[in-house]
Amino acid sequence: AQSVSQHNHHVILSEAASLELGCNYSYGGTVNLFWYVQYPGQHLQLLLKYFSGDPLVKGIKGFEAEFIKSKFSFNLRKPSVQWSDTAEYFCAVTGNNDMRFGAGTRLTVKP
Amino acid sequence: KAGVTQTPRYLIKTRGQQVTLSCSPISGHRSVSWYQQTPGQGLQFLFEYFSETQRNKGNFPGRFSGRQFSNSRSEMNVSTLELGDSALYLCASSLVAGHEVAFFGQGTRLTVV
Numbered sequence: 001a002q003s004v005s006q007h008n009h010h011v012i013l014s015e016a017a018s019l020e021l022g023c024n025y026s027y028g029g030t031v032n033l034f035w036y037v038q039y040p041g042q043h044l045q046l047l048l049k050y051f052s053g054d055p056l057v058k059g060i061k062g063f064e065a066e067f068i069k070s071k072f073s074f075n076l077r078k079p080s081v082q083w084s085d086t087a088e089y090f091c092a093v094t095g096n097n098d099m100r101f102g103a104g105t106r107l108t109v110k111p
Numbered sequence: 112k113a114g115v116t117q118t119p120r121y122l123i124k125t126r127g128q129q130v131t132l133s134c135s136p137i138s139g140h141r142s143v144s145w146y147q148q149t150p151g152q153g154l155q156f157l158f159e160y161f162s163e164t165q166r167n168k169g170n171f172p173g174r175f176s177g178r179q180f181s182n183s184r185s186e187m188n189v190s191t192l193e194l195g196d197s198a199l200y201l202c203a204s205s206l207v208a209g210h211e212v213a214f215f216g217q218g219t220r221l222t223v224v
Contacts, residue, residue: 034212036215042217043115043201043215043216043217043218044201044203044215045215046212046213046214049212090153090154092154098156098167099144099156100156101146101153101154101155101156102153103153104153104154
């Protein structure tokens with residue numbers, strides 16, 4: 001069955017720490033990959049997406065993600081987090097006319 | 112450009128009732144998808160409409176239904192509400208079908224008592 005796994009449920013970091021959130025998927029065929037963010041009290045927003053081409057994708061607010069096809073992974077990274085990055089992050093995968101979201105990772109950044 | 116608008120924002124219903132939620136996509140977007148978000152199950156895909164036709168459906172019972180109008184606005188209906196239907200229902204719009212980049216609304220918080 002097609003699925004998306006986010007390994008970390010809750011991550012707590014101090015400001016300026018580096019961030020890496022894991023996302024693995026199990027899909028056959030061609031996939032499109034997304035990271036969405038939901039800030040407290042706000043709606044889901046697209047952080048970045050991968051359709052094809054350079055597997056290192058740069059998104060908004062200094063986030064980037066790397067698509068590693070051999071590992072079925074699309075991990076989200078940021079070199080130095082800020083308090084304002086506190087939010088819930090969702091990995092999503094589309095393929096075979098289906099879209100699945102990971103369970104989400106809650107990131108808390110301590111000032 | 113206005114974003115995705117969902118109404119109402121909050122709703123309280125009793126078990127057994129039915130409810131209709133509305134979603135107005137971004138102007139020019141023809142694809143509307145619906146999702147249910149709960150703490151236990153996370154984000155789950157309900158269905159997708161494109162040009163008034165349901166293209167895809169998630170693994171939800173027949174009590175969950177939807178439709179899309181010619182102006183791309185969509186409604187979602189849940190009949191015979193159960194306590195477990197309490198959730199945040201999110202609508203997302205895309206230019207085209209097939210889950211291209213989606214823009215989400217703020218959701219309708221449904222509480223079933």
